[in-house]
Amino acid sequence: MAGGKIRKEKPSRAAANHFQGGISFHKSKGQHILKNPLLVDTIVQKSGIKSTDVILEIGPGTGNLTKKLLEVGKMVIAVELDPRMVLELQRRFQGTPFSNRLKVIQGDVLKCDLPYFDICVANIPYQISSPLTFKLLAHRPAFRCAVIMFQREFAMRLVAQPGDNLYCRLSVNTQLLARVSHLLKVGKNNFRPPPKVDSSVVRIEPRKPLPPVSFKEWDGLIRLCFNRKNKTLGSIFRQKSVLSLLEKNYKTLQALQLSQKGLLENTEMALDVSVLGDTIEDDSSKEIDNGGDDDEMEVEDGDAAVEGSNFKDMILGVLKQGDFEEKRSSKLTQVDFLYLLSLFNKAGIHFS
Template sequence: MTDFAPHRARKRFGQNFLHDQGVINRILRAVHPQADQHLVEIGPGQGAITAGLLSSGARLDVVELDRDLHPVLLAQFGHNPQFQLHKGDALKFDFSTLEDDERPLRVVGNLPYNISTPLMFHLLNQATHIRDMHFMLQKEVVQRLAAGVGDNHYGRLGIMVQYHCQVEHLFDVGSGAFSPAPKVDSAIVRLTPHHQLPHPASDPRQLEIVVREAFNQRRKTLRNTLKRLLSAQIIEEEGIDPGLRPEQVDLAGFVRLANRLGKADNNEQTL
């Protein structure tokens, strides 16, 4: 077996390697991989979770950007016919290319904090190929993802992710579980794409516009934050009090406003 010098975590990749075996086992129990499944691990690092995923007998594709980790991963797992290493940036990776049979992908990853949000949306754009996702993220990000109406953490990120999938905040992970230890705590979240959207928007881009505008000044009322897009009368016609603050409006309400905005735009184009 080839010996490698210890790999030093790189700041530019946002690397914090998980070493707490108790946490690793808890993540594996949450994912509960099965032999007939197709898993994808993003940023396997030094393989802390990789070994457990492979031991299930499942097929496992891993995507790793750090070239210094490629020989380490291949030395540990390259002999396993169920293992496949993809060298590259997960933000640019087309995950749909991995689905070569009827099995939807199950995605797992300890995501660097600096790319977690864009990477989640990159994956949600390919959600038709994905069964579920289990991510280690900054605890505050998971709180924002899972927040409901009236919660201090409720906002643009949670609404847009909940539009696409069910969000479950599974458990928290202290900074001591990593090397080097980050300055913040982490948490594990499960994202399960909806088979059918519970509140489909006519155009999701309009939903993004409305939600972004509403939360740009979250302490103001909808009457003020959305005045460039929708009048107070139109907001009221959709069954929403224009005197509410954005954190008091649920996903279904924002979808109604987005659909109304889409109708207004279409009417302008036909004039």
């Protein structure tokens, strides 16, 4: 979604003709114009931008939000895929006091290397919601916060808590790495052309320090648990496919004699969280990012037992030790999952 395209000031007739006739916005690419000027003011206000901040803006469009950000921050780095919008930005700010405080990067934000920034303010295409969220959370050094407009359902998944209907793998993985809060709902009629769904603005603050956990292991566990989030963990971990997968990992690690300390070691310098969002994709043609259980790793539906398996007894013993056998993923907190992962690791069972 092209960010911050608001007609804040009444344009001249020539400017209006150029805007309407010279640039057509592609709905299929997530380009929508925010037409409510109060929304941009609210977003900028809630971002808590300081005069010393370097601001990353994604999808600046014609630059109305960009102008507001330049007025309150030190510098704006705008990443824009559409060359027409890049040209429009350059024309708009050329020869103004803002020109030396605006850096425009033409390219795909998911593919380009992002420079240092203090805060991110963005109104993004819905179809990049998940990969962009985790790319930002993997960025180093960590930024202070990001204030981003998402599709409302995706936003609600980000902030969902245990017991909520929308609580899913996306919720757990994001909240492991960041504090997420919902700022405001934005109706679809605030855009021209209106998208198919409502939107929400979310604030994301990276956790400092990060939890001392292997993120690939973490996601391996969360994938299994949320494959059937309303089943008991005892039922999930009795499935033949799950037991076979974990036993293969167990035997491989034993053969390689990898130490538990090495597997759990985590440093911010080498943070790789791309795995956390790699299966939470969306269908851009439908303007929706699922983020839920339908995209999770497939396992067998049946609770086929592996009779006489010492490994199965070991798995169930871990669940009983932590009193997890009758619990459901949809009700478990971050602390619960961290404790469960630690119990598995202590038993020599790993998920990556």
